[in-house]
Each structure stands twice: as C-alpha cells, then as structure tokens.
Amino acid sequence: MKIFSDMTALMTGMWITWKHIFRRPVTIQYPEQRRQPYPRYRARIVLTRDPEGGERCVACQLCSAACPVDCISMQPAEGDGGRRYAEWFRINFARCIFCGLCAEACPTLAIQMTPDYEICTRDIMNLIYEKEDLLIDGCGKSADYNFYRHAGIAVTQPRGNGAEELPPVDVRGLMP
Amino acid sequence: METYLFYILAVVTVIGTILAITEKHPVHAIVHLVTSFFSLAAIFFLLAAPLIAMFEVIIYAGAVMVLFMFVIMMLDPGRTDQAGRPGLRQWLLPAILGVIILVSIGVLAAGYVTAPHTSSAITVREFAVTLFRKYGVAIEIISMQLLFAVVGALYLGRRRAP
Amino acid sequence: MSYDPIDITLIGAKIALVFFVILTLAAYLVFAERKVLAWIQDRKGPNRVGPFGLLQPLADLIKLLTKEDFRPIGADKWLFYLAPAMAAIPAIMIFAVIPFGAPLTVFGHSVELQISDLNVGLLLFLALSSIAVYGVALGGWASNSKYALLGSIRGLAQLISYELSMGLSLVPVVMLARSFRLSDIVAAQSGCWFIVYQPLAFIIFLISIAAECKRIPFDLPEAEGELVAGFHTEYSGMRFGLFFVGEYINIIVLGGLAATFFLGGWHGPWLPPVIWFSGKVLAFAFLFIWMRGTLPRLRYDQLMHFGWKILTPLALVNILVTGWWLVLRG
Ligand code: SF4
Numbered sequence: 219m220k221i222f223s224d225m226t227a228l229m230t231g232m233w234i235t236w237k238h239i240f241r242r243p244v245t246i247q248y249p250e251q252r253r254q255p256y257p258r259y260r261a262r263i264v265l266t267r268d269p270e271g272g273e274r275c276v277a278c279q280l281c282s283a284a285c286p287v288d289c290i291s292m293q294p295a296e297g298d299g300g301r302r303y304a305e306w307f308r309i310n311f312a313r314c315i316f317c318g319l320c321a322e323a324c325p326t327l328a329i330q331m332t333p334d335y336e337i338c339t340r341d342i343m344n345l346i347y348e349k350e351d352l353l354i355d356g357c358g359k360s361a362d363y364n365f366y367r368h369a370g371i372a373v374t375q376p377r378g379n380g381a382e383e384l385p386p387v388d389v390r391g392l393m394p
Numbered sequence: 395m396e397t398y399l400f401y402i403l404a405v406v407t408v409i410g411t412i413l414a415i416t417e418k419h420p421v422h423a424i425v426h427l428v429t430s431f432f433s434l435a436a437i438f439f440l441l442a443a444p445l446i447a448m449f450e451v452i453i454y455a456g457a458v459m460v461l462f463m464f465v466i467m468m469l470d471p472g473r474t475d476q477a478g479r480p481g482l483r484q485w486l487l488p489a490i491l492g493v494i495i496l497v498s499i500g501v502l503a504a505g506y507v508t509a510p511h512t513s514s515a516i517t518v519r520e521f522a523v524t525l526f527r528k529y530g531v532a533i534e535i536i537s538m539q540l541l542f543a544v545v546g547a548l549y550l551g552r553r554r555a556p
Numbered sequence: 557m558s559y560d561p562i563d564i565t566l567i568g569a570k571i572a573l574v575f576f577v578i579l580t581l582a583a584y585l586v587f588a589e590r591k592v593l594a595w596i597q598d599r600k601g602p603n604r605v606g607p608f609g610l611l612q613p614l615a616d617l618i619k620l621l622t623k624e625d626f627r628p629i630g631a632d633k634w635l636f637y638l639a640p641a642m643a644a645i646p647a648i649m650i651f652a653v654i655p656f657g658a659p660l661t662v663f664g665h666s667v668e669l670q671i672s673d674l675n676v677g678l679l680l681f682l683a684l685s686s687i688a689v690y691g692v693a694l695g696g697w698a699s700n701s702k703y704a705l706l707g708s709i710r711g712l713a714q715l716i717s718y719e720l721s722m723g724l725s726l727v728p729v730v731m732l733a734r735s736f737r738l739s740d741i742v743a744a745q746s747g748c749w750f751i752v753y754q755p756l757a758f759i760i761f762l763i764s765i766a767a768e769c770k771r772i773p774f775d776l777p778e779a780e781g782e783l784v785a786g787f788h789t790e791y792s793g794m795r796f797g798l799f800f801v802g803e804y805i806n807i808i809v810l811g812g813l814a815a816t817f818f819l820g821g822w823h824g825p826w827l828p829p830v831i832w833f834s835g836k837v838l839a840f841a842f843l844f845i846w847m848r849g850t851l852p853r854l855r856y857d858q859l860m861h862f863g864w865k866i867l868t869p870l871a872l873v874n875i876l877v878t879g880w881w882l883v884l885r886g
C-alpha cells in the first residue's frame with residue numbers, strides 16, 4: 219500500500235531530525251573561538267619582497283587584468299637600472315571576492331593571498347588598501363624566489379649570469 | 395447596558411450596509427458588509443440566539459464573503475472607482491420594491507405585540523429539535539436543492555473533451 | 557442585570573492574565589522555534605542576548621519597533637493598516653472559550669479557569685478562525701504587489717479548504733460530548749480521551765490546523781522560495797510583527813484547542829490541571845516546530861487535492877461511522 223510507504227517515509231524523516239536535536243552543534247562561537255585557517259586559505263592580499271629585500275612587483279598589470287571584479291589598480295614606474303616598480307598600488311577590498319586569480323596571474327609571485335580573514339571595518343573607505351598597507355617585509359610563500367635572477371634582463375646581475383641562463387651569444391663573433 | 399449596546403450595534407449595522415451599497419470598490423464593499431454582518435451577529439447574540447450569531451459569522455462573513463473576495467482578487471475588476479452610477483430609470487424598480495418592503499415592515503411592526511421576554515438563551519438542543527422535527531421536510535428539500543446545484547456546477551465545470 | 561463587582565474583577569484579572577501569558581508565550585515560541593530549528597540543523601541558535609539568549613524576544617521586539625513603517629505606493633491605506641490586526645486579533649479572541657484548568661475557589665467564589673463558558677464555544681472558534689482569513693486576504697490585496705496578491709489568493713483558497721475539513725473533523729467530537737460547550741467537551745473526557753475513540757478525526761484535525769496556521773508543509777501563502785514572503789511581503793516593522801506574532805498565537809490557540817477536543821483538555825493524573833494543559837499545548841507547538849524542521853512544502857495542486865479529495869471525504873465518512881456507532885450503542 220502506497221500510504222504505508224509514504225507514512226514510513228515521513229516517520230523516517232521525523233526520526234532523523236529528532237536524532238539531530240541531540241547532536242553536538244558544529245557551530246564555532248566566533249569572537250571567542252577562532253578557527254585557524256589553512257595556510258593556503260584565500261583572504262587579505264599582500265605584496266611580498268624578494269629575498270634581497272627589493273619589491274617583487276614589476277607593475278606588469280597582469281593581476282589587474284586577471285581580476286574579475288577589477289579591483290586592482292596601479293601606476294607603473296621605472297627605477298634606476300631599469301627596475302620597474304609600482305608608483306602606487308591599490309586594492310579595493312570592498313570589491314575583492316578573494317578568488318585568488320591575481321595571485322595565480324602574477325609572474326613574479328609578488329601578490330599573494332594570506333589566511334588573515336578579519337579585515338572587516340565599519341567604514342568602507344578603510345577597505346581600500348594602498349601600497350604601504352599591502353607591502354610586507356617578507357617573502358611570503360616561495361621564500362627563495364627572485365624574479366630578476368631568472369629574468370633575461372640586466373637588473374640585479376649582468377646578462378647571462380642568471381639562473382638557467384646561458385651566456386649571451388656574441389653575434390659578431392660568429393665568423394666562419 | 396444591553397440597550398445601549400444594541401443601539402450602537404444597530405447603527406454600525408445600518409451604516410455598514412449603506413456603505414456596502416454605495417461603495418464603488420468591491421473589496422471595500424466587502425469589508426463594509428463583513429463589518430455589518432459582524433455587528434448583526436452581535437445583535438443576535440444580545441437577542442439570546444448565540445447559535446444564529448455564530449452561523450451568521452461562519453457562513454456569511456466567513457464563507458460567502460470570503461468566496462466573493464477570492465473571485466474579485468482572481469478577476470481583477472479594473473478601475474471600478476471610475477464607473478458611473480446607474481441612471482434614474484434603473485433606480486425606479488428598486489425604489490418601488492424598497493417602498494413595498496418598508497411599508498410591509500411598518501405594518502407588521504405596528505400590529506406586533508411584544509412577546510414576553512424569555513430570559514434564557516435558546517439552547518442548541520432546542521434549536522436542533524425545532525429545525526429537524528418541525529421543519530425537517532423543508533430542510534431535506536433545501537438540501538436536495540443544494541445537491542442539484544452542486545451537480546449542476548460540476549457539470550458546468552467539467553473538463554470537456556478536446 | 558446586575559453584576560457582582562468581585563466577578564467583574566475576576567474576569568478582568570483572567571483576561572489580563574491570559575493576554576499576558578499568551579503574548580509572552582508567543583514571543584518565546586519564536587525563540588523556541590529558532591532554537592529547535594538550530595538544534596535540528598546542528599547549530600546552536602540565538603545565544604547572545606542574555607543567558608542562553610533568553611532575552612532574544614526582547615531584542616527582536618526592539619528591532620521591530622524601531623524599523624521604518626513602510627507603505628508601498630498604490631497600497632490601499634486603510635486596509636493595509638487594518639489587515640495585521642485582523643490577522644492577530646481573532647486568533648487571540650479564540651482563547652476566550654478555551655478552559656485551561658479545573659475550576660478554582662478564590663475568596664469563596666468558584667472561578668472557572670476559562671474566560672467565557674459560551675454554550676456555542678466550538679462554533680465561536682470556527683467563526684473566528686474563518687474571520688482570520690480576512691487578515692491574509694486583505695493584507696495581500698492591499699499591498700499592491702504581485703507576490704503579496706499571489707500569496708493571499710493561495711492563502712484564501714487554502715484556508716477555506718482546510719477550514720471545511722477542520723470543522724467536519726470536530727463533528728464527531730460534538731457527537732460524543734453532546735455539546736458545543738468546551739467545558740462540557742472537557743468534562744466528557746474525564747474518563748477516556750477522545751483521541752482513543754476518534755484517532756482519525758484527531759489526525760484530520762491536526763493536519764487541518766497545520767494548514768490553518770500556515771505552517772510548513774502547508775506554508776504556501778508565504779512560500780519564501782517563490783513568493784518572497786507571500787501575503788506579508790510588503791509589511792515592515794511592527795505591522796509585520798503583528799502578522800508574525802499572530803501566527804504564533806494561532807499555534808498556541810490551535811494547540812490548546814487540539815488538546816481540549818482530543819487530549820482531554822486539562823485532565824491528567826498527578827500533576828495540577830494547568831500544568832497538564834500547558835504541557836499539551838507546548839507539545840503541539842513542539843510538534844509543529846519539529847515538522848517545520850523536517851518536511852518539505854507541498855505543491856499547490858497537491859494541497860488542494862489533499863484537502864478536498866482526501867481529508868474532507870475522510871472526515872465525512874468518519875462522521876457517518878461515528879453516527880452509526882452511537883446509534884448502535886444506543
Ligand atoms: S603584483 Fe604581480 S601581476 Fe600584479 S603588477 Fe605586480 S608583478 Fe604584475
């Protein structure tokens with residue numbers, strides 16, 4: 219009879235919810251108990267430095283282009299020795315969705331996500347982070363990576379001395 | 395105390411009914427009519443007929459008017475507040491009928507001798523005995539009629555073969 | 557007619573007490589519902605305001621009172637303001653006929669724990685619950701919003717349909733007790749509760765009252781998945797609060813009636829009658845909350861089909877069988 223199977227189904231449902239009334243709640247009481255997020259958790263964004271202490275960011279705009287909500291903006295500039303940097307660099311955390319695409323796009327590993335999720339404030343203007351707020355004095359993840367050691371241009375070392383780099387070929391010396 | 399209550403309720407009933415007739419908006423008219431039914435029910439209650447009072451509310455206010463309301467809400471009647479009032483010619487017949495009713499009420503009221511006041515309320519049992527013993531045949535005929543109406547409604551509302 | 561001043565004082569005191577208790581209970585029912593739903597969903601529920609969150613209803617009240625009193629453009633002013641009251645007042649008025657305890661003796665006066673022992677109490681309940689339909693209907697219609705209108709059309713159809721089966725399921729109770737007076741119905745159950753004689757009527761009544769107070773699985777008039785909040789979509793602040801509290805008052809009152817009609821009212825061994833009565837009411841309230849935590853919402857056609865083609869015929873058959881049984885037993 220269909221009515222009996224239907225009633226059993228209803229009773230099964232009621233029994234399951236009844237059992238759940240006596241389960242221990244899974245709630246974490248936030249301000250008192252905090253949850254330690256995993257290191258790869260995606261929250262507040264930082265700009266890291268290379269092992270020598272220079273800014274990693276080369277203001278290539280790739281993060282800005284990758285950002286789906288367009289919340290990164292910057293002004294590129296060039297320092298001595300042809301080393302590029304961002305004159306100003308701004309992330310609007312009121313718009314950021316913490317997708318991590320900027321960090322994936324960055325060729326120099328400058329922009330990185332950190333597990334610090336407690337950045338909410340009452341004034342929305344406080345969520346606009348400038349370069350001073352973003353730049354940290356460490357290397358973040360991939361501590362020993364230095365973009366210019368691998369790049370083919372002479373900024374931190376003469377050309378041909380970088381890692382995985384062969385000495386430049388003297389085109390005029392290729393006499394038969 | 396009861397007399398004052400009666401007059402207050404009577405005034406509410408009459409005003410509610412007049413407003414229900416003159417109101418152009420159907421939903422407002424329903425609300426006025428329900429108010430009038432409600433005070434009418436209270437009057438019945440004062441007249442020691444609680445059963446009638448309850449049926450007044452359950453059937454008229456609670457069922458008939460709710461169905462009206464349902465139909466009005468389903469079939470949006472449009473801007474009824476812009477509709478014109480009926481002309482003089484249409485008023486003629488209702489006016490004649492109204493006069494006849496008023497005159498007959500007046501004649502009846504003039505020749506009426508106030509019955510000795512029965513202090514106790516009519517009990518449900520007395521009511522039921524009168525209804526089903528004395529007027530049993532009439533009740534059966536009415537219920538048959540309602541049954542015919544139901545069958546007719548079903549016939550009209552049946553799903554026709556495409 | 558002359559009135560004894562002590563009687564009048566006692567009636568006033570009873571009304572004040574019932575009013576206070578019901579409103580407090582309704583507020584705490586909201587809290588209990590949030591708590592129980594949270595437990596069912598493995599959460600903790602409100603626990604910040606006061607010890608165990610017990611002051612939460614107060615915080616809710618303050619929030620509702622300080623909200624903007626909003627009226628949408630094109631809304632029908634009077635009906636819009638009238639509707640919440642029409643939803644809440646009939647619900648609380650029904651409690652006037654419910655006996656909530658055995659008669660007491662105070663200062664030599666015998667006091668019935670019931671505000672008015674009307675000889676048509678059961679009919680008064682049906683009358684007032686049919687009036688409560690207007691709150692839903694007018695509230696949705698006057699809001700000038702399509703969600704609200706759809707919600708109130710659904711609500712009207714649902715309430716009319718289930719009122720029928722509710723009324724019919726009570727006929728056997730009246731046949732057994734031979735009275736419309738609620739105190740007689742309770743007295744008739746001093747030996748054996750009517751749920752024993754009338755299990756089917758009890759189930760029909762239970763389902764119908766779940767539909768009457770628009771609870772899941774019958775919450776189509778305010779189905780939040782489809783109609784935002786149904787007939788009270790456009791209400792804010794305390795007007796919404798009235799609708800909301802009215803619903804919980806309805807739960808208490810209908811639970812009280814279910815206890816009165818089928819579970820022997822205040823009858824029960826060992827404990828004082830008032831405790832028995834409130835225990836039964838709270839059990840019904842818990843049942844409704846539990847059902848809300850478990851069951852999914854019905855579809856509209858299923859609702860109508862169930863009401864008209866299953867519940868109402870069943871109730872009619874039940875009346876017939878009860879009649880035969882009473883005649884055969886003599
Ligand atoms: S953070 Fe990375 S991707 Fe963005 S501009 Fe700087 S170097 Fe380019």
Ligand code: SF4
Nearest residue numbers: 285314315317318320
């Ligand atoms: S995390 Fe996503 S949204 Fe945020 S800045 Fe990076 S790319 Fe933009």
